[in-house]
Amino acid sequence: MMDDALERAFRERVAKRFGMKKGSMSLAIEEAIREWMRSEEEAKGVKEAKVEIPLEHVEEAPPPSPEFAEEIIRASGENINKCIQCGNCVASCPSGRITAYNSRRIIRKASMGYKEEVLRSIELWLCTTCYTCVERCPRKIDVVNAILTMRNMAVENGWMLDPHKVVSMNLMKTGHAVPIDQATRERRKELGLSELPPTVHQYERALLDVQHILKETGFFELVEKAQPQKAGSA
Amino acid sequence: MGRKYALFLGCLIPNRYPGIEAAARKVLPRIGIELADMNGASCCPAPGVVKSFSRPAWLAVAARNLCIAEDMALDVLTFCNGCYGTLADANHSLKADRALRDSVNSKLKEVGMVFKGSVGVRHLAEVLMKEVTPEGIRRAVTKPLGLRAAVHYGCHLIKPKVLREWVGSAERPTFLDELTEALGAESVEWEDKMACCGAGGGVRSAVLDVSLRMLNRKLLSAKEAGADFILNVCPFCHLQFDRGQIELQRLYGLQPYDMPVLHYVQALGLAMGYGPHELGVDMNFVGMDRILSKLP
Numbered sequence: 001m002m003d004d005a006l007e008r009a010f011r012e013r014v015a016k017r018f019g020m021k022k023g024s025m026s027l028a029i030e031e032a033i034r035e036w037m038r039s040e041e042e043a044k045g046v047k048e049a050k051v052e053i054p055l056e057h058v059e060e061a062p063p064p065s066p067e068f069a070e071e072i073i074r075a076s077g078e079n080i081n082k083c084i085q086c087g088n089c090v091a092s093c094p095s096g097r098i099t100a101y102n103s104r105r106i107i108r109k110a111s112m113g114y115k116e117e118v119l120r121s122i123e124l125w126l127c128t129t130c131y132t133c134v135e136r137c138p139r140k141i142d143v144v145n146a147i148l149t150m151r152n153m154a155v156e157n158g159w160m161l162d163p164h165k166v167v168s169m170n171l172m173k174t175g176h177a178v179p180i181d182q183a184t185r186e187r188r189k190e191l192g193l194s195e196l197p198p199t200v201h202q203y204e205r206a207l208l209d210v211q212h213i214l215k216e217t218g219f220f221e222l223v224e225k226a227q228p229q230k231a232g233s234a
Numbered sequence: 235m236g237r238k239y240a241l242f243l244g245c246l247i248p249n250r251y252p253g254i255e256a257a258a259r260k261v262l263p264r265i266g267i268e269l270a271d272m273n274g275a276s277c278c279p280a281p282g283v284v285k286s287f288s289r290p291a292w293l294a295v296a297a298r299n300l301c302i303a304e305d306m307a308l309d310v311l312t313f314c315n316g317c318y319g320t321l322a323d324a325n326h327s328l329k330a331d332r333a334l335r336d337s338v339n340s341k342l343k344e345v346g347m348v349f350k351g352s353v354g355v356r357h358l359a360e361v362l363m364k365e366v367t368p369e370g371i372r373r374a375v376t377k378p379l380g381l382r383a384a385v386h387y388g389c390h391l392i393k394p395k396v397l398r399e400w401v402g403s404a405e406r407p408t409f410l411d412e413l414t415e416a417l418g419a420e421s422v423e424w425e426d427k428m429a430c431c432g433a434g435g436g437v438r439s440a441v442l443d444v445s446l447r448m449l450n451r452k453l454l455s456a457k458e459a460g461a462d463f464i465l466n467v468c469p470f471c472h473l474q475f476d477r478g479q480i481e482l483q484r485l486y487g488l489q490p491y492d493m494p495v496l497h498y499v500q501a502l503g504l505a506m507g508y509g510p511h512e513l514g515v516d517m518n519f520v521g522m523d524r525i526l527s528k529l530p
């Protein structure tokens with residue numbers, strides 16, 4: 001049995017959309033069923049997420065630079081050349097499960113010296129740093145450490161995704177990657193908390209110190225030189 | 235009994251889910267955990283984003299936060315997995331590597347600070363397990379929840395395991411299940427229990443679509459297991475589960491899951507007899523009706 005109010009609301013919508021004529025009801029019901037089935041299908045998450053390649057394609061791949069692997073090993077302390085391409089990392093990867101993201105391939109390409117291809121690909125940014133692969137790699141390679149090192153190199157080259165630039169600017173401006181907003185100020189008061197938390201939000205001097213440290217470590221410069229790069233949707 | 239900690243708030247707890255902060259300030263002192271504010275602390279900074287962009291900046295800002303606790307001569311307490319990841323790992327590196335420490339200290343000197351390596355960093359779950367113990371929690375509970383919980387550990391709480399010996403097993407940990415059962419709730423088995431929620435590593439902010447698809451698998455799995463709510467110990471996982479449900483609805487037209495989401499301190503508060511409003515559980519995007527009607 002259908003809930004009365006729901007039925008009434010549904011009939012009103014049907015009249016608005018299909019008119020009061022005969023057959024409107026069955027048309028509407030068919031559409032509703034179709035919608036429901038579509039969303040059930042979606043909910044199964046069976047479809048692969050399609051990620052557009054948002055960074056510019058590298059039209060003609062530049063020749064590999066053998067020093068790239070050395071650079072990564074030096075900066076991260078991870079010997080990526082130890083990788084035996086077993087794919088354990090990929091089998092464990094929550095991101096690889098739904099996208100074409102493949103950590104094994106990134107490690108291999110890096111080891112072969114395809115610097116630009118690796119550093120400019122969106123794949124580098126699809127790792128959630130969940131560390132599952134790190135726990136399971138038979139060669140004890142800290143894949144996250146290697147990936148973070150390559151991300152640092154990408155940003156060093158000015159390749160940073162736009163939304164990441166926004167988060168960074170928040171940090172530079174307020175000392176919080178996620179600063180307070182108006183709605184939360186109100187909620188804090190309702191909960192009997194101070195309107196602003198006792199963080200850099202309350203202590204201006206402390207904010208200046210954080211900004212000083214960010215400048216001294218080159219963070220401001222890094223973010224400012226980042227070129228616009230769109231992030232992917234699907 | 236009772237131990238005092240330097241409370242590290244981070245960003246998401248005070249600035250997005252203040253209910254978690256309010257719950258902690260009310261509930262924790264009553265089970266022997268005293269909290270002292272770390273005045274002037276900043277973003278930890280977030281491991282997925284800031285550490286991805288510049289390790290030196292990440293480490294120096296983290297060190298500054300640790301210095302605040304050192305000045306208070308108290309161990310840091312956090313109930314965010316991201317803050318825990320950053321502060322525990324940075325603390326470890328700075329203590330272990332003299333050259334690194336010296337280089338960070340040369341920056342900190344300019345703001346009148348120095349990292350000494352004199353305090354530890356603890357996640358609330360660790361303190362509850364080791365110091366309060368599930369038995370201690372059970373004693374504090376006056377209104378056993380009687381709900382089915384889908385327990386979500388999150389990643390940085392338990393991994394990388396080398397720096398978190400207290401965790402036991404990173405593949406099949408049990409401590410959070412024990413702490414949850416101490417609330418009079420049942421911790422259900424669910425297929426995707428140990429999977430990442432999809433928020434971390436800067437994925438949520440830059441590639442929302444991929445992030446939400448990871449989340450959807452988890453939600454489906456929790457629903458299939460017949461869970462009444464998702465229990466977490468991290469405001470970023472909390473945000474992903476809570477706001478993410480609305481985004482799945484809005485962006486993909488999915489049927490609402492209506493799956494309530496509680497941080498452990500909020501669930502603890504409910505079990506200790508606090509009202510939902512005092513704990514800010516009604517400030518989530520997803521409504522709580524499903525569990526509030528079932529509570530004793």
Ligand code: SF4
Nearest residue numbers: 083084086087089137
């Ligand atoms: S699990 Fe380790 S050895 Fe195997 S492919 Fe991945 S990185 Fe290479």
Ligand code: SF4
Nearest residue numbers: 093127128130131133
């Ligand atoms: S840490 Fe990154 S690469 Fe490794 S399993 Fe998790 S998402 Fe995949």
